[in-house]
Structures are given as C-alpha cells and as structure tokens.
Amino acid sequence: MKRGAEAVTYPKARFTVFAAGAVVALGLLTGCSGGDDSAATGQNTDVCNSFAADHNAFVGLVKAGPGSAANIEQWTADKQAAVDKVKSLSGTASGDVASVMTTFADAVPADTLELSEPDSESGKAFVDNGAAVKSACEADGTSITLEELPLTTFTN
Numbered sequence: 001m002k003r004g005a006e007a008v009t010y011p012k013a014r015f016t017v018f019a020a021g022a023v024v025a026l027g028l029l030t031g032c033s034g035g036d037d038s039a040a041t042g043q044n045t046d047v048c049n050s051f052a053a054d055h056n057a058f059v060g061l062v063k064a065g066p067g068s069a070a071n072i073e074q075w076t077a078d079k080q081a082a083v084d085k086v087k088s089l090s091g092t093a094s095g096d097v098a099s100v101m102t103t104f105a106d107a108v109p110a111d112t113l114e115l116s117e118p119d120s121e122s123g124k125a126f127v128d129n130g131a132a133v134k135s136a137c138e139a140d141g142t143s144i145t146l147e148e149l150p151l152t153t154f155t156n
Helices: 003-033 045-064 069-092 095-107 112-116 121-140
Strands: none
Touching: 045 069, 045 095, 045 112, 045 121, 069 095, 069 112, 095 121, 112 121
C-alpha cells in the first residue's frame, strides 16, 4: 500500500469510531433520562416513617429492659403495643413495601422475649426482615433508620 492511502483512510476510520461512540453515548444518556415506570414513588412515605418509629420504639424497650421486677408487666405491655403498631402497618402500605412488612409482621413471635434469647432464630429474622423493609422503603423513595436489635449468642 501507498503511504498516502493509509493517511487518507486512518482519519476516516478514527472519525467513524468517534461518531459511533458518540451515538452510543447519546443513546445511553437518552435511555437513562427516559424514566422508569418502577421508579421510586414515595407513596409509602408515611407508612415507612411509622414503621421506623415503631420499630425503634420496640428496640429501645428491649435494650432498656424492664428496669425492675415491679415494671415487668408494664414493660411487656409497652413492647406488645409497639409490636402491634408495627404489625398493623402492612395493611396501609402498597406494593413491595406491603409485602415485606407482612413478612416482617408474620415472623414476629407471639412472645417477644423469644427475640432476645441467645442464638434466637426469630431475633435474626427480626433483623433480616427489618432490613428488607428498610430496603423496600428506600426503593420506594423513603430513607429510614432502624435501630439494631441486640442479639446475643453463645460463645464457647
């Protein structure tokens, strides 16, 4: 080949690659800005915030304990009231948030003391299902903060 011929085709090839890259980039930008029907709606904002408040109230009660034997009945009643609030929320949520809140509520044992037992499966489920609710709320457009339930384990 002649050197002159190479010099003529090289800039054309570079221009063609550049143009193709620009078209791809434009397509990606257009696709990203086009929106998505499954995008965050925020329609569960109130229920997500209520879930976080009630969840954290319950965890706060667990962390605090009854304080004394004289307070056990009131402490137990307060914990149950917090759990009942959390359980009632799934009926007011929609979509994925409702689904994970139902899973959370269904997994809470009737006796909430089970959540604090060493190596408690229900305690682990409480934490995992709470994380799923948090994730679903965030996907829906609401960021929440959940206090961590203290889990105990046996150590040898």
